[in-house]
Amino acid sequence: MKNYDLLTPEGTRDLIFDECAALRSISEKLRVIYTSHGYTEVITPGLEFFDVFNNKSRHYPQEVLYKLTDGKGRLMVMRPDTTMPIARLVGTRLRTSPLPLKLFYDQTIYRANPKESGRDDEFYQSGIEIIGGEVMRSDMEALSIAAEVMQSFEAEDYRFEIGDSGIFTMLSDKLDLPEHELDDLREYVMGKNYPALDDMLSRFGDNAYARAVRGMTRLFGGSEVFAEAEKLLPDEAKPVLHRLEKVYDSLCALGIGGKVTVDLGFAGKSSNYYTGIVFNGYIEGYGMPVLTGGRYDKLIADFGVDTPATGFAVNENAVADALLRRSGGMLLPTPDVMIWSDNDSIVAAIEHCRKLIADGLTADYTDLADINAARELAKKRGCKRLDVVTADGVKTETIG
Amino acid sequence: MSDKIRIALTKGRLEKDTVGLFEKIGFDVTELRDKGRRLILEVPGQDIEVVLAKAADVITYVELGACDLGVVGKDTILEHGGRYFEVADLGFGRCRFALASKKGSDFYGGVGVKTVATKYPNVTRHFFEGKRMDVDIVKIEGSVELAPLLRIADGIVDIVETGTTLKENGLEVIEDVVPISARLIVNTVSMKLKKERIETLAEMMQKAL
Numbered sequence: 001m002k003n004y005d006l007l008t009p010e011g012t013r014d015l016i017f018d019e020c021a022a023l024r025s026i027s028e029k030l031r032v033i034y035t036s037h038g039y040t041e042v043i044t045p046g047l048e049f050f051d052v053f054n055n056k057s058r059h060y061p062q063e064v065l066y067k068l069t070d071g072k073g074r075l076m077v078m079r080p081d082t083t084m085p086i087a088r089l090v091g092t093r094l095r096t097s098p099l100p101l102k103l104f105y106d107q108t109i110y111r112a113n114p115k116e117s118g119r120d121d122e123f124y125q126s127g128i129e130i131i132g133g134e135v136m137r138s139d140m141e142a143l144s145i146a147a148e149v150m151q152s153f154e155a156e157d158y159r160f161e162i163g164d165s166g167i168f169t170m171l172s173d174k175l176d177l178p179e180h181e182l183d184d185l186r187e188y189v190m191g192k193n194y195p196a197l198d199d200m201l202s203r204f205g206d207n208a209y210a211r212a213v214r215g216m217t218r219l220f221g222g223s224e225v226f227a228e229a230e231k232l233l234p235d236e237a238k239p240v241l242h243r244l245e246k247v248y249d250s251l252c253a254l255g256i257g258g259k260v261t262v263d264l265g266f267a268g269k270s271s272n273y274y275t276g277i278v279f280n281g282y283i284e285g286y287g288m289p290v291l292t293g294g295r296y297d298k299l300i301a302d303f304g305v306d307t308p309a310t311g312f313a314v315n316e317n318a319v320a321d322a323l324l325r326r327s328g329g330m331l332l333p334t335p336d337v338m339i340w341s342d343n344d345s346i347v348a349a350i351e352h353c354r355k356l357i358a359d360g361l362t363a364d365y366t367d368l369a370d371i372n373a374a375r376e377l378a379k380k381r382g383c384k385r386l387d388v389v390t391a392d393g394v395k396t397e398t399i400g
Numbered sequence: 401m402s403d404k405i406r407i408a409l410t411k412g413r414l415e416k417d418t419v420g421l422f423e424k425i426g427f428d429v430t431e432l433r434d435k436g437r438r439l440i441l442e443v444p445g446q447d448i449e450v451v452l453a454k455a456a457d458v459i460t461y462v463e464l465g466a467c468d469l470g471v472v473g474k475d476t477i478l479e480h481g482g483r484y485f486e487v488a489d490l491g492f493g494r495c496r497f498a499l500a501s502k503k504g505s506d507f508y509g510g511v512g513v514k515t516v517a518t519k520y521p522n523v524t525r526h527f528f529e530g531k532r533m534d535v536d537i538v539k540i541e542g543s544v545e546l547a548p549l550l551r552i553a554d555g556i557v558d559i560v561e562t563g564t565t566l567k568e569n570g571l572e573v574i575e576d577v578v579p580i581s582a583r584l585i586v587n588t589v590s591m592k593l594k595k596e597r598i599e600t601l602a603e604m605m606q607k608a609l
Contacts, residue, residue, distance in 0.1 A: 114481075118464055159592055192485035192591070195583075221595055261592060282589045287465015288483070289589070 011113055011121025017333065022320040023124060027106055029152045030126045030314060034104040037145060039128055042103050044085035046110075050075040052088050055302040058273035066110045066121075078110035083273070083296070083311060086129050091303025099132025099307060106316075120317055127293070127313030131300065135308060136243075139277050139295060140250055142310045146279060146291055147256050149312075153290075153319055155283035156326065160259050162247060162279045163266030165294070166240040167216060167233070172267075174209040174236075189217050189267040208234050220263035223248065229264055247277060273299045279312065286322040290315050334382045335364035340374035341389035349389040356387075375399060405590070405597050408451040408458040408467040410476075414582050415452060417492040418471045424608040448601070456480055459585070468590035468598060474580040475559055479520045485591050487602055488584040491609050497523055497577035500566050501555035502548050507574050517547030518557040527557065527577050545569045 008014060015023060031041075050067065053060045066078040079085060082105045094101060106126040113119040128145060130138040143162070150158045168189060172182060181200070188197040197214055204210035215232040219225050226245045233241055244262065251260045268274050274294040281291030293312025300307050337356055341349030349365055356363040364383070366374040371388065378386045378399045386397045409415040423429045428444045435441055441450045451467055455476040462470040463482045470484075473493055477486065497520070501507040507514065515536040518524045528535045540547055545565060547553035557577060566572060584605065586598055 117482075118460070157593065161592060191483075192487055192586070194487050195489035196486070220592070261595075263592070282592055284593065287463065287587050287589050 009121070010115065011119065013120075018324060019320065021333070022324050023316055026153070026314075026316050026319050026323075027124065027126060030149060030316075031104075031106065033145065033148050033152060034128055037102070037141075039102045039104040042086065042089065042105055043107060044079065044082060044089065044105070046079055046108065047076050048079050048085060048088075050077050053077060053080060053084055055084075055299075057296070057298040057302055058084065064111050064113070066112055079107075080109060080111050082107060082109070082125060082127065082313070083129060084299070086131075087300045087303045087309075090131055090300050090307070090309075091305045095305055100138065101131040102128065103131070104128045123318070124316040125313050126316055127311055129309060129311035131309040132307040133310070135276070135295070136246075138308075138310050139247060142293060142312060143247065143251060143277075143279060144254055146281060146293060146312050147251065147254065147259075149314060150259070150281045150283070150291060151256070153283060153323065155285065155319075155322065157284040158259060159261055159282045160251075160256065160279065161220075161261045161263050161282070162244065162251075162277060163263045164240050164244045164277050165266055165268040165274050166276055167237050167264060168213070168267040170237050170240065171209045171213050171216070171234075175204065175207075175213070185213070186267040189213065189265050192217055192265060194218070212237065217265035220265060221261055223252075223262075225262045225264060244277065277310070281314075283319065283322050285325055286318050288315075288318065290318045290322070336361040336383075337363045337385045337387055338374065338378045338381070338383045339363060339365045339387045339389060340368065340371050341365075342371075342391075343369070344391060345389045352387060352389050352394055403594075403597065404447045404449055405469065405594060405601065406449040406451060406467045407601075408453050408461045408470040408472075410455045410458050410470075410472050410582075411452050414455075414471055414473060414493050417582065418490075418605075421490070421605055421608050425604045459484070462585050462587050465587045465589055468587050468594060469601070470585045471582055472585060474578075474583055475520065475523070477583060477585070478523050478526075478578065481522070483588060485586040485588060486583050487586050487591075488606050490582040490584055490605065493582035494580065495559050495561040496579045497527075497557060498560040498573045499527070499555055499557050499575045499577055500548075500560070500571045500573050503570050503572045505548075505554070507555050514554040515552065516555050516557055517544050517553035519544060520557060523577065524557040545571060 053065065060080050065080055068076050070076050086103060090101065104127065108122055109125045110122050113121055128142065130142055147160055150160055172185060177185060185200060188200065197217060201210040201214050212233050219229055229241050248260060248262055251257065266278055273296040275297045276295035278294035280289040283290055291312055291314045295310040297308040300309055339349050339353055353363040353365050366377060368374045368377065375386060384399055386399050388395045388397060409418050419429050419432045422432065422443065427446055431441050432450060439452050443450060451461065453461060455472050458470040458472040459476060459480050459482050461467040462484050471490065475497065513534050513536055515538060516524055517538045517540045519540060521537050521539050524537050538547065538553055544556045544558045547556055548571060549569060555574065559580065560566065560573060563573060584602055591598060
């Protein structure tokens with residue numbers, strides 16, 4: 001029998017040293033941002049019933065879920081998302097709480113990616129949900145906090161992109177396509193697959209809605225997008241466009257204008273729960289969005305409480321990866337002082353460590369019997385100071 | 401941010417056609433032509449880096465953001481899927497996926513489950529799912545035409561250009577599956593962070609076609 005005792009499963013890995021430190025520091029930064037805005041943390045189970053992730057407004061394809069069964073043979077999954085468990089929570093234990101509810105979470109997510117795709121199957125995700133707020137206000141709050149989050153990473157460069165799934169929904173309704181073609185169209189818009197889009201829409205001739213779908217897919221960038229969209233989109237789509245423009249202007253007023261872009265070519269997926277504004281955050285050095293969010297007004301109704309909601313999630317591992325790659329990280333942290341003691345001074349050494357720590361230093365008791373081994377270790381770790389504790393007291397040696 | 405953009409080309413014919421396109425645009429392609437065994441090359445004066453890779457790897461590099469753009473066949477895109485933008489049909493590398501079987505045999509006849517040999521199991525599965533047909537798929541690495549001749553398959557799904565290989569082996573096309581040509585794909589983040597450079601290059605390439 002082949003043993004796998006030296007491997008971690010594909011898509012998972014051990015995080016060590018700087019990898020942990022980077023992940024935790026991102027997590028801490030986000031926590032401070034959320035709590036300072038009045039958000040409260042929730043922790044949901046890592047295991048949930050499959051049914052939570054398979055409802056009307058959102059279903060996860062079976063292929064992406066890690067599944068198992070409980071003692072009664074019921075289908076369970078490792079949570080692939082935290083928004084749906086939170087919707088469940090709002091529909092049950094929190095159903096009598098005063099709205100709007102402002103929640104945050106910071107926990108692992110599991111998704112079965114295609115083999116050898118280089119993506120994480122397990123990663124830390126941190127995010128907020130605003131449940132039951134007025135639409136414009138909560139959209140702006142979610143967006144402004146997301147912008148704070150993007151800035152807090154101090155990446156070399158970042159972009160914050162907004163769109164609205166309502167434009168595509170409105171236009172595609174008018175084209176009256178059968179379901180499978182609608183799915184194809186959605187896929188082409190999302191994939192900016194211009195040639196396939198042109199092929200598919202050519203049969204509509206000079207139809208204004210078809211022209212608008214084709215045009216919107218190419219419309220992304222700065223404020224110039226709105227002027228062009230004004231010419232391109234039919235009147236029915238204007239209210240959504242104008243609302244998006246108002247959001248864009250508000251973000252500029254908040255001082256991040258140069259970092260915000262608009263992409264009108266957003267169609268969502270048929271399996272997606274977004275119903276209005278959607279946004280993504282990108283940082284230099286990572287090939288996929290590190291932050292995704294948007295409005296989901298129908299999801300919580302699936303759990304029995306009909307209330308609008310919006311939120312976003314950050315892939316913390318992705319951010320940590322990108323930042324570490326830039327700094328070239330991966331070092332074992334160096335303590336300020338390392339301490340060695342002889343056999344009779346163990347208690348004194350521990351007390352000495354405590355004193356150093358109280359003075360604000362990091363103190364690492366070497367746990368070695370041989371003083372030369374301790375000197376060698378301090379040298380390897382790059383520590384300049386070794387405190388030697390014996391019956392004669394503490395003597396400081398300089399290493400290196 | 402670095403202004404350099406990196407484009408991955410599928411080694412072989414698509415690479416040659418793309419280099420030809422670059423030459424038409426007016427880029428200095430001497431290094432691309434005289435590359436020796438190097439796999440990363442420069443287009444002088446353009447801040448463009450060219451990476452040469454196998455088709456499926458072009459997709460991987462673009463998807464993960466190691467390359468901003470890629471030139472790859474629709475055949476590879478259909479087989480591998482993935483998340484990236486497919487912004488242009490470059491028109492060259494034209495051929496098609498087709499279903500073929502032994503000349504004179506009735507592939508669709510009878511009620512038995514058919515066996516189909518292919519190098520492209522995903523394309524094949526998708527094609528027959530669309531027909532609501534259960535088929536057994538056998539993955540073959542080399543000359544797929546052998547499979548019906550050795551009687552391990554009723555038919556094959558493969559790339560067909562002229563049909564000569566099929567004919568010489570006593571096979572014929574029963575049905576076209578999907579047309580193929582070279583596509584320009586773009587990493588989803590690069591498209592946003594390097595919009596202007598990428599759109600300009602894509603436009604130049606399309607104009608030069």
